[in-house]
Amino acid sequence: MKLHFSQADLAEGVNIVLKAVPSKTTMSILECILIDATSGEIRLTANDMELGIETVVKGTIEEHGKVALDAKIFSDIVRKLPNSIVTIDSDDRDLTVITCEKAKFDIPGRNAEEFAALPMIDKNDHISLSQFSLKEVIRQTIFSIAPNENNKLMTGELFEIRNGILKVVSLDGHRIAIRNLELKESCSDRKVVVPGKTLNEISKILSGEMDDQVLIYFDYNYLLFEFGRTTVLSRLIDGEYFRIDQMLSSDYDTKVILNRQAFISSIDRATLLVRENDKMPVILDIRDEVMDLQINTALGSMDEETAIVKTGKDIVIGFNPKFLLDALRVIDDEEVSLYFINAKAPCFIRDDDGKYIYLILPVNIR
Amino acid sequence: MKLHFSQADLAEGVNIVLKAVPSKTTMSILECILIDATSGEIRLTANDMELGIETVVKGTIEEHGKVALDAKIFSDIVRKLPNSIVTIDSDDRDLTVITCEKAKFDIPGRNAEEFAALPMIDKNDHISLSQFSLKEVIRQTIFSIAPNENNKLMTGELFEIRNGILKVVSLDGHRIAIRNLELKESCSDRKVVVPGKTLNEISKILSGEMDDQVLIYFDYNYLLFEFGRTTVLSRLIDGEYFRIDQMLSSDYDTKVILNRQAFISSIDRATLLVRENDKMPVILDIRDEVMDLQINTALGSMDEETAIVKTGKDIVIGFNPKFLLDALRVIDDEEVSLYFINAKAPCFIRDDDGKYIYLILPVNIR
Numbered sequence: 001m002k003l004h005f006s007q008a009d010l011a012e013g014v015n016i017v018l019k020a021v022p023s024k025t026t027m028s029i030l031e032c033i034l035i036d037a038t039s040g041e042i043r044l045t046a047n048d049m050e051l052g053i054e055t056v057v058k059g060t061i062e063e064h065g066k067v068a069l070d071a072k073i074f075s076d077i078v079r080k081l082p083n084s085i086v087t088i089d090s091d092d093r094d095l096t097v098i099t100c101e102k103a104k105f106d107i108p109g110r111n112a113e114e115f116a117a118l119p120m121i122d123k124n125d126h127i128s129l130s131q132f133s134l135k136e137v138i139r140q141t142i143f144s145i146a147p148n149e150n151n152k153l154m155t156g157e158l159f160e161i162r163n164g165i166l167k168v169v170s171l172d173g174h175r176i177a178i179r180n181l182e183l184k185e186s187c188s189d190r191k192v193v194v195p196g197k198t199l200n201e202i203s204k205i206l207s208g209e210m211d212d213q214v215l216i217y218f219d220y221n222y223l224l225f226e227f228g229r230t231t232v233l234s235r236l237i238d239g240e241y242f243r244i245d246q247m248l249s250s251d252y253d254t255k256v257i258l259n260r261q262a263f264i265s266s267i268d269r270a271t272l273l274v275r276e277n278d279k280m281p282v283i284l285d286i287r288d289e290v291m292d293l294q295i296n297t298a299l300g301s302m303d304e305e306t307a308i309v310k311t312g313k314d315i316v317i318g319f320n321p322k323f324l325l326d327a328l329r330v331i332d333d334e335e336v337s338l339y340f341i342n343a344k345a346p347c348f349i350r351d352d353d354g355k356y357i358y359l360i361l362p363v364n365i366r
Numbered sequence: 367m368k369l370h371f372s373q374a375d376l377a378e379g380v381n382i383v384l385k386a387v388p389s390k391t392t393m394s395i396l397e398c399i400l401i402d403a404t405s406g407e408i409r410l411t412a413n414d415m416e417l418g419i420e421t422v423v424k425g426t427i428e429e430h431g432k433v434a435l436d437a438k439i440f441s442d443i444v445r446k447l448p449n450s451i452v453t454i455d456s457d458d459r460d461l462t463v464i465t466c467e468k469a470k471f472d473i474p475g476r477n478a479e480e481f482a483a484l485p486m487i488d489k490n491d492h493i494s495l496s497q498f499s500l501k502e503v504i505r506q507t508i509f510s511i512a513p514n515e516n517n518k519l520m521t522g523e524l525f526e527i528r529n530g531i532l533k534v535v536s537l538d539g540h541r542i543a544i545r546n547l548e549l550k551e552s553c554s555d556r557k558v559v560v561p562g563k564t565l566n567e568i569s570k571i572l573s574g575e576m577d578d579q580v581l582i583y584f585d586y587n588y589l590l591f592e593f594g595r596t597t598v599l600s601r602l603i604d605g606e607y608f609r610i611d612q613m614l615s616s617d618y619d620t621k622v623i624l625n626r627q628a629f630i631s632s633i634d635r636a637t638l639l640v641r642e643n644d645k646m647p648v649i650l651d652i653r654d655e656v657m658d659l660q661i662n663t664a665l666g667s668m669d670e671e672t673a674i675v676k677t678g679k680d681i682v683i684g685f686n687p688k689f690l691l692d693a694l695r696v697i698d699d700e701e702v703s704l705y706f707i708n709a710k711a712p713c714f715i716r717d718d719d720g721k722y723i724y725l726i727l728p729v730n731i732r
Contacts, residue, residue, distance in 0.1 A: 107666030
C-alpha cells in the first residue's frame, strides 16, 4: 500500500477516529487505526467494539492495500510532521514507512485482517438534525447521567421520538434533565438508550454549525451518525428506560422567577466554602421579592440576597449546589422559572414552551 | 480592623503573595495571608520561612488593625466576588466579615501575632535589572537545576556578580546553563546561590516589562527583590557552588552551525518514538553539509537530515533529546553554533558574544 496525503487532511482524519480508540483494552488490535485503501477511497477506522468511527480522508492512492497502525504512535507522528505531503508506504509484512520532507519514520504495522470491521447497518429509518442542535442537546443533558456503572441504563441517555419530537433524557437518581427538539422530517416513533461515552465523543467531533447536518439511523442494536465524511456507529444500551412521565408534575405551591446569571454567581460564591467531598447544601430562603441564599460549613458561612419575583407560599429548601449549577449553566434564557411544592419535593426548572425541564431533588436540611 | 478595597486591587495583591503560601506545612499559621493595616498603608504578607512576599494594596483604612486569614479560602472568596467595593471587617476575636454588594462571608481569622514576620534586611548593596531581563534569565536557566534535593546546591542557581557582569548558572550533573548579563550600575562582587523555588515563583509575578525595574539587595543569608509595590525575600542556599570554570573549554574539533527551529522540530519528531521513562538517545551523525538525526526504539525508528555548515572533523554522537530541546528552546538566535571534541566529551552551544553557554554531556551510544 502506498498513499499520499496533505499533512493537514491526514491529521484531521486521524484526530476524528482517535476518539474511538480505547484507552485500556485487552485486545491490542483495537489500539490501532485501520487505514483501508483497497477501494477507490482512503478510509480510517477505529473501533472499541462499543463505539466505531470511520472517516474518509482526501489523498492519492499510488498502490492499493490496507494496514493497521498503533493509534498513539501514528497520531503523534502525523501531528508533528511539517505541513507538507505525507507518504505512507506499507510492505507485505506490514512494515510501514512514513515520510514527509526529510523526515522518515519506520514503524511496525499490524495485519489489517485482524482488525474488527464495523458491522453493516440497515439504513432505513433516520432523522436529521443540524450539528449545532445535536451538540447542544448533548451538552444540555450529559451532565446528569450517572458516572458509574451500577445501573447501566443511567450511564446512557434516552433518545425518544414521538410525534415528530425528539426527547432527550438523562437521570442519575438525584435529578433529571429533559430536552425536547422539534424534528423537521417525520420519522416513525422510536425509543433507544445511547451510551454517554458515545455522546461525549461525538460531541467533540461535531462541527457545531447550524448549516451542517447529521443523519441518525436506527438499527436494532445500533445507532449510526453520519455527517460530513464521517460515520459514527454506537452500540445501544439494552433494557427499558425509566418511566419519567410519572415523576413529572406541573403542580406547584411556589413559583420564583430570577436572573439566571446572578443566581449562578451567588451559588458559585457559596461553594467556595465547601471543601471537596464535603456535601454541604445551599439553603434557599424564599420570601416575597427576595431570596436569601445561605451556606454554613466548617470553613465559615456566607449569605447573599437576590431579587426575585415570587408567587405562592414562602419556602425554605436545601440543594446540592452542584446540581443547581449544572442545570442553570446549560440554560440560555436570561431569566429562569423555578417551581416548588415543599421542602421535600423536587424542584423543577422549566420554560413555558416545553423545551426543557430540569428536575432536582432537594436535600434534607433539618 | 475595617478596610475597603476595589475587588480588582485586592485580587491582584492576594494573587501576588499567594505564591509564598506553602502547599504543605506543619505550621498552620503559614497557610494564612497576613493583612496588616496598623500603619498608614495596607500590607499583605505570606511567608513559608524560605520565601516571603509582601505587597502593598491600595485601599481605605476605616479602622486600623491586623488579622491572618486562611490563604486558600480568602483568595477563593476574593477572586469570585463581583468587581465592586470589598469590605473586610475583623473583630477582637479575629472573626472576619467580608462583604461585597449583597454577598456576605463570615470566616474565622487567626491572631496576627502568631504570624512569622519577615526578617529585616540590610539594604546597602544592590543591583538593578529590568523585570524583563530577570524574568528572561530565569526562564533561560531554570530548567537545568536538579529536581530533587540529593544535592541542595543543585536545586538553586548561582548569581555571581563580577566586574559589572551578572552571571547566572544552573547545573544538574548532566548539563550546565550559563547566562551573562551586563549590569548598568556598578556593585561589589558577590556570589550567592538562590533557591530554584524562589526563582520559579518570582518569575510568575514579574511583569516582564522592559521599563519596570527590579532592585536586588544582598544580605548575608537573604536576597531581597523589590519591584513595584512588592517585596520578595528569599533565604539563600548555604555552601560553596561548583567550580564551573574548570568544566568549560573553548577548544573544539568540530563546529556546526544550523537553523535552531529546524533542529528543534527534528528532535521533537524523534522523541515521538520515546515512551515515558525510556531513555533513548538521539544520534547525530555529522558530516559535511548535512547532519543525520536518528533514533531507534522499540516503537520504530526515525531519521531526518538537516542542512548544516560544518568545520572540522566528522562526528557521531548521542544525546538525551530533552537536554538538547531544553537549551535550544530558550535561545533566541535563528542560528546556533554547536562545538564538539569527541563522542565522550561535552557539547557546547554558545554564542560569539559570551551571552550564553549551554554544556550538555553526551550519552554513550556504543
